[in-house]
Amino acid sequence: GQSLEQPSEVTAVEGAIVQINCTYQTSGFYGLSWYQQHDGGAPTFLSYNALDGLEETGRFSSFLSRSDSYGYLLLQELQMKDSASYFCAVRDTGFQKLVFGTGTRLLVSP
Amino acid sequence: DADVTQTPRNRITKTGKRIMLECSQTKGHDRMYWYRQDPGLGLRLIYYSFDVKDINKGEISDGYSVSRQAQAKFSLSLESAIPNQTALYFCATSDFRAKNIQYFGAGTRLSVL
Numbered sequence: 001g002q003s004l005e006q007p008s009e010v011t012a013v014e015g016a017i018v019q020i021n022c023t024y025q026t027s028g029f030y031g032l033s034w035y036q037q038h039d040g041g042a043p044t045f046l047s048y049n050a051l052d053g054l055e056e057t058g059r060f061s062s063f064l065s066r067s068d069s070y071g072y073l074l075l076q077e078l079q080m081k082d083s084a085s086y087f088c089a090v091r092d093t094g095f096q097k098l099v100f101g102t103g104t105r106l107l108v109s110p
Numbered sequence: 111d112a113d114v115t116q117t118p119r120n121r122i123t124k125t126g127k128r129i130m131l132e133c134s135q136t137k138g139h140d141r142m143y144w145y146r147q148d149p150g151l152g153l154r155l156i157y158y159s160f161d162v163k164d165i166n167k168g169e170i171s172d173g174y175s176v177s178r179q180a181q182a183k184f185s186l187s188l189e190s191a192i193p194n195q196t197a198l199y200f201c202a203t204s205d206f207r208a209k210n211i212q213y214f215g216a217g218t219r220l221s222v223l
Contacts, residue, residue: 031210033210041217042200043202043214045212048210087152087153089210097143097155097168098212100153102151
C-alpha cells in the first residue's frame with residue numbers, strides 16, 4: 001500500500017519562503033503531485049514531478065528525490081492568499097488512482 | 111460554467127434516509143472519482159470509474175454505492191445514511207493521458223442527523 005507523511009501545519013509571514021515536505025512509502029512510483037485547497041473550496045492541481053529535480057511554476061516550485069522517497073513544495077514571496085491546505089499525492093501503480101496525504105495547513109500572517 | 115458540477119452543494123438529512131449525490135463533467139474525461147474529506151484525514155477515495163462499464167471500490171466504500179450513467183455522469187448513493195457519513199464529498203475527473211492531474215468539483219457538504 002501507500003502512505004504519505006506531511007506536517008500538519010506550517011506558519012510564515014508575507015514575503016517569506018516556505019517549504020512543505022512530503023515523504024512517501026509506495027510499492028511502486030508514478031510521480032508526486034501537489035494540490036492546493038482553500039477553506040471551503042475544492043482541491044486544485046499545482047504541480048507534478050515524475051523525475052528527480054525541481055519543477056518551477058511561477059512562485060511555486062516542487063522537488064522530488066526518488067531515492068529518498070521525498071519531495072517538497074516551495075512557495076516563494078508568500079502572499080496572504082497562499083493561506084490554504086496543501087496536499088501531496090502519489091499514484092497507486094496497481095489501480096492507477098491517487099493516494100493523498102493528510103494535508104499541511106499553511107497560515108500566512110502579515 | 112464549472113467543468114465539474116456537483117449537486118446538491120449542501121444537504122441535511124436524517125439517519126436511515128437514502129441520499130444521492132450527483133456529479134457531471136464537461137471535460138470529456140474518461141475517469142471519475144468520489145472522495146470524502148474529514149478534518150485532519152485528507153481526501154479518502156470512496157469509488158472510482160475508468161469508463162462507463164468500469165466501477166471500482168476505493169478505500170472506504172462500505173455504506174456507499176455508485177452509478178456511472180454516462181461518461182459525463184457519476185453519482186454516489188448512501189443507501190441508509192448514518193451520522194458518521196457527515197462529511198464533505200468531492201467528485202473529480204482525470205484524463206487517461208494525464209493520470210496525476212485530477213479536476214475537482216466544488217463539493218457537497220452533507221450532514222446526517
